[in-house]
Amino acid sequence: METTFREESADPRTQSVPLSHLSLELGHLYMEDFAAGAGRLREQFTRVKPWADAARLSVAGAAGARRPRVSTCFLVDDYFTRFSSPAELVPMLLAEAEACGLTIDYLARESGCATADGVEPASLVEGRLVESPPVGSNGSRPAVREIGWLCNGERSPAAGGGEAMSGATAWAAPAETGARRHSVFMDVELWDDGDRGRTWSCPFLAAVWQLLRLGLLRREGRPVLQAVPWGGERGAFPRSWDDLPPLVQLNPSAAPFAAYGTFSVLPSRFLPVEHAVRLVLGQVALEEAVLRQTAERADREGFAVPPAVTDRAAYAFYAEP
Amino acid sequence: MTGGAGEGPQAFVCGEVRTCLLQTSASLPRAEAVRLLQLRSDEAVRFSERPNMYAVSPEVLTGVDCALPAATGSRVRAVGTVRARAVLTEGRVLQATARLSSPVSGADRRLPWGHYLVRPGVVQPLGRLSVPDVAAGFLGARPAGPDRHAAATVDLGAIAERLLARVLGQPLLDRRAPFKSRRTRLRWFAVHAADGQGPPAAEFTVAADGLRTLWISAAGLDAAEIAGFCEELALHDWLLTTLIRMVDRSRLGSTAGPEAVLALRPAVDHLLHLWMPGARTGARLAPLWDGLERHPGFTRQWQTLVQRIRDQLALQAIPFRCEA
Numbered sequence: 170m171e172t173t174f175r176e177e178s179a180d181p182r183t184q185s186v187p188l189s190h191l192s193l194e195l196g197h198l199y200m201e202d203f204a205a206g207a208g209r210l211r212e213q214f215t216r217v218k219p220w221a222d223a224a225r226l227s228v229a230g231a232a233g234a235r236r237p238r239v240s241t242c243f244l245v246d247d248y249f250t251r252f253s254s255p256a257e258l259v260p261m262l263l264a265e266a267e268a269c270g271l272t273i274d275y276l277a278r279e280s281g282c283a284t285a286d287g288v289e290p291a292s293l294v295e296g297r298l299v300e301s302p303p304v305g306s307n308g309s310r311p312a313v314r315e316i317g318w319l320c321n322g323e324r325s326p327a328a329g330g331g332e333a334m335s336g337a338t339a340w341a342a343p344a345e346t347g348a349r350r351h352s353v354f355m356d357v358e359l360w361d362d363g364d365r366g367r368t369w370s371c372p373f374l375a376a377v378w379q380l381l382r383l384g385l386l387r388r389e390g391r392p393v394l395q396a397v398p399w400g401g402e403r404g405a406f407p408r409s410w411d412d413l414p415p416l417v418q419l420n421p422s423a424a425p426f427a428a429y430g431t432f433s434v435l436p437s438r439f440l441p442v443e444h445a446v447r448l449v450l451g452q453v454a455l456e457e458a459v460l461r462q463t464a465e466r467a468d469r470e471g472f473a474v475p476p477a478v479t480d481r482a483a484y485a486f487y488a489e490p
Numbered sequence: 491m492t493g494g495a496g497e498g499p500q501a502f503v504c505g506e507v508r509t510c511l512l513q514t515s516a517s518l519p520r521a522e523a524v525r526l527l528q529l530r531s532d533e534a535v536r537f538s539e540r541p542n543m544y545a546v547s548p549e550v551l552t553g554v555d556c557a558l559p560a561a562t563g564s565r566v567r568a569v570g571t572v573r574a575r576a577v578l579t580e581g582r583v584l585q586a587t588a589r590l591s592s593p594v595s596g597a598d599r600r601l602p603w604g605h606y607l608v609r610p611g612v613v614q615p616l617g618r619l620s621v622p623d624v625a626a627g628f629l630g631a632r633p634a635g636p637d638r639h640a641a642a643t644v645d646l647g648a649i650a651e652r653l654l655a656r657v658l659g660q661p662l663l664d665r666r667a668p669f670k671s672r673r674t675r676l677r678w679f680a681v682h683a684a685d686g687q688g689p690p691a692a693e694f695t696v697a698a699d700g701l702r703t704l705w706i707s708a709a710g711l712d713a714a715e716i717a718g719f720c721e722e723l724a725l726h727d728w729l730l731t732t733l734i735r736m737v738d739r740s741r742l743g744s745t746a747g748p749e750a751v752l753a754l755r756p757a758v759d760h761l762l763h764l765w766m767p768g769a770r771t772g773a774r775l776a777p778l779w780d781g782l783e784r785h786p787g788f789t790r791q792w793q794t795l796v797q798r799i800r801d802q803l804a805l806q807a808i809p810f811r812c813e814a
Contacts, residue, residue: 289531296530299571301603302553308572308588309648312552346555347600389534454551454571454607456533477604 281415384427505589559627570613
């Protein structure tokens with residue numbers, strides 16, 4: 170006879186989340202955009218619309234005979250600067266989007282990438298960073314994540330800090346790992362620590378935002394950042410951002426928030442930020458069980474999902490007037 | 491199979507375990523053990539109470555791109571991630587293990603990092619390697635002191651040591667160990683044996699400088715299972731080593747009276763109940779324990795030492811009873 174013995178806390182389980190085919194981001198809103206007035210929003214949505222349509226068409230082709238599930242989202246910065254209020258901003262945002270033929274299914278607050286429902290998605294991602302090792306890394310050097318910077322290669326030794334103590338160090342160029350002959354070296358600041366605690370950088374929160382949209386984050390096996398429906402019966406939007414859940418579902422018939430892939434339509438000035446996002450995404454080791462779940466589900470649906478997480482995020486950058 | 495991800499089977503798994511006494515006056519209860527090993531906020535510490543208290547930290551990955559050790563001096567570059575974890579037994583003995591597994595061949599150039607990230611704990615050679623050569627290089631004695639060759643090859647010991655330091659550096663611990671003990675190092679290498687080659691085989695060596703090496707050959711190489719076995723072996727080897735040293739220091743047999751008993755008291759308080767060889771070894775690797783019990787006979791030696799300690803305690807108790 171074979172006996173099995175299992176202890177619940179010794180054997181974790183990972184929950185899955187519902188997934189759309191595509192998470193389509195219609196924009197980020199920062200204070201400067203808001204300050205420029207409703208006209209700026211209208212202008213942005215007008216530019217976003219053709220790309221949003223193209224993304225829908227493209228995913229419809231990839232989803233085959235199935236009806237494509239596409240959810241749209243919009244991110245408002247309430248982390249770096251606080252401006253306006255949900256009561257004032259959200260109705261205007263929805264009206265401008267609608268006037269341009271766009272529907273915003275989900276609205277997220279950027280601070281939700283730092284803290285949401287008692288969970289800290291950003292610190293959770295930080296704990297999963299595994300730096301791409303420069304050639305010659307044998308495990309004996311401590312991780313440089315303590316310094317809060319992440320790069321895509323080997324830093325210039327003169328700028329490296331610690332080793333300079335051993336004597337005069339000749340300057341050498343930094344090198345991108347896996348560069349095609351010439352390097353495009355990038356060093357991204359992930360956070361800084363001040364008197365009032367840690368402030369995550371915009372690119373790092375943007376990387377967390379991508380991972381949330383890809384449905385790849387869990388805390389002790391449970392999903393992070395669940396959408397809270399905000400229908401007519403909930404009444405007006407609150408006067409303070411803190412009273413709005415980090416992620417609200419504005420369209421009751423929307424497809425699931427998280428998706429196999431993301432597509433973000435952004436002004437060109439976000440290009441450096443999103444380059445940094447790719448660098449971060451390329452160095453996050455996600456939970457095996459979550460990746461496996463997603464891959465198996467996509468397989469059953471006959472939908473192709475790239476194995477590398479970086480390749481699941483696509484963009485259109487448009488020029489601003 | 492770990493991290494196979496649809497590719498060829500792993501040809502070998504190797505690792506290094508460092509074992510030490512937790513630097514705290516009393517053994518840690520469950521809640522504190524969990525806090526100690528909470529290396530990441532998203533993954534719970536795994537905890538088990540049967541047959542003994544056993545807590546396992548979430549795994550930590552470290553990227554490497556360097557040569558693998560080789561006895562012949564051939565230098566095969568390999569890229570991938572090393573996985574490390576910390577384990578606390580009965581809130582008293584702390585272990586850190588760093589390990590990697592590798593197929594016999596891989597792409598001839600380094601691939602994008604994402605390729606390696608989805609294979610945690612797998613290091614892939616650029617080109618082809620010789621498993622016996624790497625095994626001999628990995629388990630072979632290395633010269634003491636700085637050695638340029640050793641520094642350039644993958645250093646699992648350094649990764650394990652750093653993890654130990656990270657755990658031991660927490661303010662949760664009062665740093666008042668109840669007795670003196672030394673850290674032990676076990677370096678292990680497991681090769682994949684073809685099916686039908688009989689039960690798994692092992693070769694355990696205790697080197698003079700405190701390094702233990704273990705070579706294993708097992709069919710159906712399960713990296714997690716083998717790593718668990720090696721941790722268990724390292725734990726018992728540490729217990730035995732520590733008890734031998736304690737009995738030695740107590741001058742049992744040459745010192746009369748309560749001194750020897752006082753010196754041995756920490757063993758009774760903190761060590762004797764930890765002996766449980768094979769408690770967490772699965773059925774497939776159980777024959778390895780049986781072999782090690784026959785030779786060198788861990789439990790035989792442990793029992794003898796424990797009996798000596800108990801006898802001594804009993805002897806010391808008699809006069810008091812007579813006086814009463």
